[in-house]
Amino acid sequence: MALTMTCKQVLLMLGMLITGSINTLTKKAQLQCSAKGFNYNDSTTETHTFSHPWFQTWLMFIGESTCLIGLFIARYRERKERQRVIAWSMKVGHEPPQAPTYPRIWQWILLVPTLCDLIGTSLAGIGLIYVDASVWQMLRGAIIIFAGILSRVFLKRRLKYIHWLGMFVVMIGLVLVGCSSVFKNKGGEGSKAIIGIVLILASQLVSAAQMVLEETFLKNRNLPPLQVVGMEGTFGFILMTVIILPAMYFIPGSDVNGNYEDSLDALYQMGQSPKLLIMCILYLASIAFYNFFGLAVTRSLTAVHRTLIDACRTIIVWGCSLFIFYVADKNFGEPFDKQYGLLQLDGFAFLLIGTALYNQLMDVPCMPWCSHDGREMDEFPSAIRPGSSSINPGEFEDSYTSIPEEVEPLLKEGIRRGQRVDYS
Template identity: 25%
Template sequence: MDHRVFITLLFVLSGTLNVLLIKWVSNQNVEGSDGKPHRFQHPVVLTMLMFLGEFLCFGVYKVVNALMSRRGLSAEQDHILTRGSNEFHPLSMLLPSFLRTIASILLFTGLFLTYATSFQMIRGVALIFVGLFSTMYLNHTLSSRHWLAIFTMTCGIIDILALDVQRVDYDYVTLPHTDHNTILTGDLLIIFAEVLHAFLYVYEEKHMKASDLVPIQAAGWQGIFGIVITAVAAICFNFVPILAPFNESSRGVFDDWTDLLPQLRGNTMLILALVGFTCSCAIHNCVGMTISKFSSSGNRLLADGIRVYFIWAFVIFAEWEILNLITILGFFILQTGIILYRQAIFVEWYRSTLARWQRIRYMDMNADAAPTPSSQPADVI
C-alpha cells in the first residue's frame, strides 16, 4: 500500500473514532458527587486528555530517536518519524497550543449540544478560513474558482444550520436538550472553533515547512504546553458558575472536576472509551501535522472531511440519528464546494470536455474539407 494512502486512511479512521467516542461518552448518564445522575460533560477534561495523547508523541519521538541513533545519522534522517531539522525552538508551539486549547473546549462543548454528523459537516467551514488566512500568511492567491467554492460551502453550511433547528423536534436521541436555541448554540460554537483551527493549521504549515520541523516532535511540544494551559483553564472553569445548557454537573459549574472520580469509579467502559480517545488524538494530530508539512493545510482538511461518510454510516446503523434527505442535500452542496476549491474533479472534467470538443471539431473540419487535386505526377508502372 502506498504510504500516502496509509497515512490518509490512518488520519480518517483516528478522527472518526474521536468523534464517535466523544459523542458516546457525552451521552452517558453517570452518578456525580451529589449522588444524582448527570451527563458526562467535561470539555476541559477531554482537552486535557487530547494534550496528554500529544505528549505521548514526545515520548515516542525520544524512544525512536534513541534507537535510530545507534544505526548512524543517515538512518536517523531517513526514518519518517524522525525526518526533519534538529534545530527546534519549542516556544514556536506555544501559540498553537493556546489556540488548540480554546478551539478544543469549544468543539467538545458544541459536539455535546448538537449531532455528530452536523458536527463533522460544519467543520468543513475551516477550509473557507484556511483560504483567507493563506492569502495573508502564505502568499496564496484566491482565484474566481476559489471564491465560487467559498460561496458554495457557505450555502451548504447555512442549509445544515437551518435544518438542525428544525429536525430537533423529531430527532433527539443523542441531544441533551431539545430546544432550538441550544442546538444552534452548539453549531455556532463549532464555527467559532473552526476559525481558530484554520489559523492554527496555516500557522503550523508555515512553521513546519520553513523550519523543517519533525511532526511528532512538534506534536509532543504542543502536548506539553497544552497540558499546562489546560490545567490553568481547568482551575478557572471548576469554580465558574454557568447557566443551562452548560451546567450538567453537581455544582452547576462549567466543568466540575469533583464529579470526575465518582463518574469513573466502577465504569470500565467509560474509562476504556477515554483511553481510546487519548490514543486516537495522538495519532490524529500527529498525522495531521505530517500532512500539513509534506502537502498543505487544504489537503489536510480535505482528508479530514472524508470521515463524515464513516460517521454517517455509524450513526444510522446505531440509530443515533434519523436519515434526512435535506441534510444530505446540504452536505452535498458543502462537498461540492470543497471539491471545487481543491479542483479535484471539476477542472479535470472541464479539460477533458474541452479536449473532446476540440477533437470533434477537428474531425468535422476534415470531413467537410473538399478533396484538392494533386500536383504530383502519376505513378508509372
Template identity: 35%
Template sequence: MAFTPYQRFLALMMVVTGSINSLSTKWADSLNSKGSDGNVRSFSHPFLQTACMFLGEMLCLLVFKLVVWNTRNTGHSLTNGNQYFNPFILMPAAMFDLIGTSIMYIGLTLTYVSSFQMFRGSIIVFVAILSMTFCDRQIIRRETMGIVCIVMGLFIVGVTDAMYPSGESKGRNSLITGDLLIILAQVISACQMVYEEKYVTVLNIPPLQAVGWEGVFGFSMLSVLLVIFYWVPAPPHFDNNPRGTVEDIVDGLIQIGNNPLILVATLGTIISIAFFNFSGISVTKEMSATTRMVLDSIRTLVVWMVSLGVRWQAFHWQQLLGFGMLILGTCVYNGLMPQCSRNSDPSNDEESQVVNAEADITEEA
C-alpha cells in the first residue's frame, strides 16, 4: 500500500532527525575547546550529553501537553490512551534508559559513529531473548534466522574495527572497548523495552507521554548524579577532564561556552531526539513497528555514509559486508523477505506480530 504524503513526511523526519542525533553527538566529541583549566582538548562529557538527551525527551511531554490542550474538545491520535496513571511506574524504564544511554555515549567516544549506529542493531537479539524469558514469547524460525544474520553482521563490523584502527580512533583497544560498551548498553536498553512492554503497554499509556515522563525522571536523577560524579575519581582511560573524575559538568559547560560549534552540536542532540521520538512514535501508529525498524536501518546507512564523507573513518569493504548482513537480518526478522508458499504458515505471521511490540514506545537514540 502506498504511503500518504503525511506518512512519507514522518518517515523522512525519522531518518533525518535520527541521523542528526548520532552525528551531532559524535561531532561534539570530535571538537576541541578550552576547558576550565585553560587547556584546549577534545569534548568528552558523555554524562552531560546524556542529560541533554533526557532534556530532549522532556520536550516530548511539553508537546504532549500542548496537543492535549489544543485538541481538548476534539481529541487527537497522539493523546489516545490512559492519560491518568501513576508516573512512577515509568521510573524503572527511565533508569534503564539512563544507564544504557550513558554507557552508549562513553562507547561512542572510543569508536566510530557508524559502528556505534550498527551495533545498536544488536538490541533486536537481546529483546528477543528477554521477551522469551519474561514475556513468554516464542521466537519462530524466521526470526531466529534474522537474529543469526544480525549476529554475523555485528561480528564482521567488530572484527573490521579491530583489524583497521585508523582515522579519529584512539587505537585498537579503544575501538574494541567502545564496541563492547555499546553492545552492553543494548542489553540494558533491551531491559527497558521489555519492561515497557510488560508493565507499561498494558496500561495503554500514550507513547509520547511515556517518553516525556521518562525524560523527566531521567533528567532529574542524572542532575543529582552529575553532582556526585563531579567528586568521584574515574578509572584510567576514562578520566578525560581536568579533575580526573567521572564527570566534570563545570568543565563541560565551559567548553560548550568557549566553542559555539559544540553548543550547536549539543542543541542538535536535544532538538533531534525530541523530533526523532515524535516521528518514531507516529510512524509506529500511522504505519507499523516493522516500518520503524526498517527506517532505523536506513538511518544507519546515512550515518555510515556521512562519517565516511567527513573522513571520521576510512572505507573498508568488510564493513559494507557487515552492514549488508545487518540489513538482511533485520528484513528477515521482520518478515520482509519473500518466502516460498509451500513453507509459509499463516500461524507464523500471527505469532510474529507480537514480537515487534518492543519498538512501540522506545526513543533512540
C-alpha cells in the first residue's frame, strides 16, 4: 500500500500528532499539579492537587466550540469566492451559479452525541487520575473492540474473521497493559489503578456508542464536520456550566470544601499557579487545533495513516513522560518500572498488531480465512479526536460554491498559463 504523501499532508499529520500528544500530556500534567486552593469555611488557603476531571471536560468543550469559528471563516471565504465567480460569469456572459444552501447551525439532534461525549470524556478523565498517561493512551485502544461489536449489533455491519482476530489481539494487549499498571502499584494504589482502568474502558464503550449514534442520526443530514464538533462543544459547554458543574459542587465529596468537585476551587488554583494555568491553556488550545488538523487530514487518511498516527502518539506520550520524570521534574511524568515495564511494552506491541489486523493492513499466512484480497477495505468507526466523533469529512461534499461548467475551462486555462484570473 502506497504511503506517498504531499508536503501539506505530512504537515497536517504532524500537526495532528503533536497537538494530540500535547492534549494527553497536559491533561495528565494538570492532575499532577499542586496549587493553593481556597477554603470557604475558614477563608484559608490549602495546597492540594488539581483533581478536577469534570472541570477538564468543561475546558474540552470550550476547545471544541472554537471549531465554529473555523466554520464561519470558511463560509465567509465561500461567499467572497462566490462573489468573484459571479462577477466573472457576468463578464463572460454566463449565468451565475446559484447560492449554496447551508444547514441551520442549531441542530438539537447533536445533544445526543454531546451527552455521550460528556460522559465518556469525564470517565476517561477520572481514570487518568489513577494511571499513567502512557497506560491511559494505550487503553484507549479498547475503542476498536467496542466500536466493532456495536457496529455489528446496531449497524448490521459484517465483521470478517480478520476483524475478530484483530479485536482478540487488541484484548490481549489491553490485559497486558492493565496488568502492568496494577502490578507496579503496591497496596491501595493497585486498587486505584484497577478503578482507573475500569473507568477508562467504560469511557471507550461510551465513545463507541457515540460513534454509532452519530452515524445513525447524522448520516443523511450532511452536516459539515466543523459544525458537528463545534455544536457538540457548544452544547457541552452549556450543559457543563448550567447543570453538571453546579451539581458536582452540591454533591458531598472529598474535595477541599467537602464537595464532589469544586470548579471555583479549580479556577482559584489556576490563578495561584502560573504553571497550572499554562497547562490548562495548552490543553484547551490543543483540543481546538487537534480537531482542526484531524478534520483536515481525514479526507486523505487511510487506515495505514491512522495506525501510524495512533502508534506515534502513544510513543511520544510515553517517551515525553519518561523524559519529563528523569530529566525535568520528578513531580511530573512517569518512571519506567524495571519489573513490569516490559510487560507494558509487550502489551503495546499486541495493541499495534491487533490494530493493524483490524484495519486489514497485514495478513496472517497461516490463517488463509483471515486474509483479504487487497481490494478496498471495509471502514469501521475509528477514534480521531477527543470526544471521538465518527463524522468523516470524506462522507460529505464540499460546500464551496461550484464553478459553472462553461467558466471552469477558462479558469483552468488561465492557471495553466500562469496567469492570475481577473474577476474584476
